[in-house]
Amino acid sequence: MDSLDLQTQLEKHHSASFGWAISCCHRDFQEAESVLQNVYLKILEGKARYDGKSEFKTWLFAVIRITALDARRWHFLNKLRLSKYKENVKHKIKVYDYDEKIYHSEIQVLFQDLLSTLPSKQREVLQLVFYHDLSLQEAAEVMEVSLGTARTHYDRGKKRLREWIEEKGIKINESELGRRENQAAI
Amino acid sequence: MNQNWEDEKIKQLFNGLKQEDEQKLPSFARVMAKAREDVLSKNNKSARNWLFLKLAFASLLLILFGGSLAITLKHLITKPITSVNIAKDITYNNSVIQSISTPYSMASKESSNDSKSLEENIPKLPTKSSNKKQLKVRKGNLQSKALEIPILISGWRTPTDFLLKTPLQSIDDQLLKTTPKLKILSIEAQSIISDTNN
Numbered sequence: 001m002d003s004l005d006l007q008t009q010l011e012k013h014h015s016a017s018f019g020w021a022i023s024c025c026h027r028d029f030q031e032a033e034s035v036l037q038n039v040y041l042k043i044l045e046g047k048a049r050y051d052g053k054s055e056f057k058t059w060l061f062a063v064i065r066i067t068a069l070d071a072r073r074w075h076f077l078n079k080l081r082l083s084k085y086k087e088n089v090k091h092k093i094k095v096y097d098y099d100e101k102i103y104h105s106e107i108q109v110l111f112q113d114l115l116s117t118l119p120s121k122q123r124e125v126l127q128l129v130f131y132h133d134l135s136l137q138e139a140a141e142v143m144e145v146s147l148g149t150a151r152t153h154y155d156r157g158k159k160r161l162r163e164w165i166e167e168k169g170i171k172i173n174e175s176e177l178g179r180r181e182n183q184a185a186i
Numbered sequence: 187m188n189q190n191w192e193d194e195k196i197k198q199l200f201n202g203l204k205q206e207d208e209q210k211l212p213s214f215a216r217v218m219a220k221a222r223e224d225v226l227s228k229n230n231k232s233a234r235n236w237l238f239l240k241l242a243f244a245s246l247l248l249i250l251f252g253g254s255l256a257i258t259l260k261h262l263i264t265k266p267i268t269s270v271n272i273a274k275d276i277t278y279n280n281s282v283i284q285s286i287s288t289p290y291s292m293a294s295k296e297s298s299n300d301s302k303s304l305e306e307n308i309p310k311l312p313t314k315s316s317n318k319k320q321l322k323v324r325k326g327n328l329q330s331k332a333l334e335i336p337i338l339i340s341g342w343r344t345p346t347d348f349l350l351k352t353p354l355q356s357i358d359d360q361l362l363k364t365t366p367k368l369k370i371l372s373i374e375a376q377s378i379i380s381d382t383n384n
Contacts, residue, residue, distance in 0.1 A: 007218070014214040019207045029210050033217065040221035045228075108206065111199045130193075130200040161196055 006043060009056050016132055020061050023127045024068030027112060031075070035068045042067065054141055058134070061142040065124075114164050122157030125150055 010017075017039070021032035039060070042048040048063045050056060115123050121143065128139035140150035 011214045018211050022207050033212050037217050037220050041224050044225050108202050130197050
């Protein structure tokens with residue numbers, strides 16, 4: 001695959017890549033952008049090469065996941081070194097979350113909270129299946145686990161979500177959803 | 187059917203999340219441009235690192251070459267060990283050995299009522315600089331120095347020469363030349379010594 005094809009493919013999957021990067025970075029948008037930039041850098045430099053064994057999207061998602069993990073490790077080490085600034089960072093995050101709660105629907109905020117409490121593997125598999133419309137096989141490839149393991153995580157995650165929906169008695173506002181779909185179509 | 191309805195619910199929740207994410211989606215061109223900038227800066231940085239490494243290696247080679255050249259030149263300028271130097275060294279050592287105080291020599295000096303103290307009698311060891319001066323002989327002086335060899339050889343004395351001499355020469359002569367007598371009193375012997383001293 002030459003560089004032009006590569007760029008076309010990257011542009012095609014840019015939106016999905018960003019969504020996956022956000023999920024891998026625990027909803028940190030700035031970090032997600034940085035991770036995506038690093039992924040493109042890796043691909044441009046030839047450090048990450050597409051061998052054509054799997055779908056391009058699957059391969060790209062795997063690269064994003066690995067890069068995000070590296071970034072998180074690096075941030076963790078940085079946090080250890082800069083622990084004295086931790087309180088300020090926490091304060092900023094709290095303010096940001098509060099602002100977010102004002103402007104977003106309550107259900108979405110609660111749903112994000114639930115996702116953050118889920119184990120990472122369960123969250124990843126649910127995100128890949130429901131958000132990115134990947135099959136379980138593809139999700140397993142991205143997560144670098146077997147299909148059986150992916151299925152187990154998927155079932156457990158979905159059970160947790162089901163319980164949460166029943167517990168909260170959440171009903172999806174279909175009219176609102178319809179409005180959103182219309183906006184997206186426009 | 188119920189499961190499908192639940193899946194649909196979950197799907198809708200994720201769709202809401204998707205829409206929120208898309209609002210904050212950075213443009214592809216911007217992310218790509220940043221990545222390209224990073225590639226260029228990385229290349230520049232690596233090029234600079236290479237240049238620095240090359241310079242460091244070149245300077246190291248230069249230092250090594252300069253050092254070896256300096257050592258070689260030093261060897262060429264300074265004279266190698268010759269017979270003249272060896273002869274000079276021998277005479278120098280002789281003079282040092284001869285001037286070393288031994289119990290005998292000390293006794294002889296005391297007996298001759300020498301006013302010099304013991305510390306003054308101890309010869310001073312040659313310093314590094316003086317030793318170097320003595321050892322280094324210029325090429326131009328080689329011929330004149332070569333003439334010194336016979337003189338030095340004729341004036342040479344064995345380093346253990348002083349061992350053959352007794353501190354009190356006159357008494358020794360008397361003692362050695364005369365046959366020893368049995369049952370001689372110590373008082374008499376002392377009187378002989380005092381006589382000779384006077």
